[in-house]
Amino acid sequence: MIKVISFDLDDTLSDSQFDELIWRTEIPKAYAEENHMDFDCAYAEVTKEYKNLWGKAQGNWRDASFWLKHFGLKTTWEDLLGKVQHEIKHFDDVIPVLENLSKRFKLIIVSNAERKFIDAKLKLNHIDKFFTKTYSASSDFNLKKKDAEVFQQVLKDFKIKPEELIHIGDDEEYDVKVPRSIGVQAFLLCRKKDKKADFYSLEAFKQHLDAL
Numbered sequence: 001m002i003k004v005i006s007f008d009l010d011d012t013l014s015d016s017q018f019d020e021l022i023w024r025t026e027i028p029k030a031y032a033e034e035n036h037m038d039f040d041c042a043y044a045e046v047t048k049e050y051k052n053l054w055g056k057a058q059g060n061w062r063d064a065s066f067w068l069k070h071f072g073l074k075t076t077w078e079d080l081l082g083k084v085q086h087e088i089k090h091f092d093d094v095i096p097v098l099e100n101l102s103k104r105f106k107l108i109i110v111s112n113a114e115r116k117f118i119d120a121k122l123k124l125n126h127i128d129k130f131f132t133k134t135y136s137a138s139s140d141f142n143l144k145k146k147d148a149e150v151f152q153q154v155l156k157d158f159k160i161k162p163e164e165l166i167h168i169g170d171d172e173e174y175d176v177k178v179p180r181s182i183g184v185q186a187f188l189l190c191r192k193k194d195k196k197a198d199f200y201s202l203e204a205f206k207q208h209l210d211a212l
């Protein structure tokens, strides 16, 4: 029997426009302003450094505050959030599906995103109320990506067997192969409908659960 349903966050519940703006617009903009240079130069330097530290900064890599400090900027996470918070969006089917499923299952988030990003996204429309617990691979496990260790921890925390957990997300490797490798049922969701997936909406996933 299924007891817990685990959701990926980005491109599953919320789109990634907000993240794009933080990483590719707001941080380079702050870098440009504070270093008195034009945006294009700042963008080139900032994104080059993102690439340089990929795989070296572990969980920190996904932390905007780490980068602001790394670049020696005075701008804070709160400054960035204030500018682009209104760009956080959930897909249309998210609230009705979570409302329904939260009455039948414990719901959790298992995301690569850093804790502050998760909190900001779950605060919108108070969707945090639907979740019993959230797991950030970067903040809680110091990992670049969610690996089996994160899902093992979920099983341990909820004292459940792998077959009592379902995970859904948009990444073939980390949302599907990884959880399946430890016996957890996992489904691929593709919101853009541009590749073969198990589901193309959360509503269709809910209908699958209804039929179980």
Ligand SMILES: [Mg+2]
Pocket (backbone or CB within 6 Å): 008, 009, 010, 011, 012, 169, 170, 171
């Ligand atoms: Mg995702």
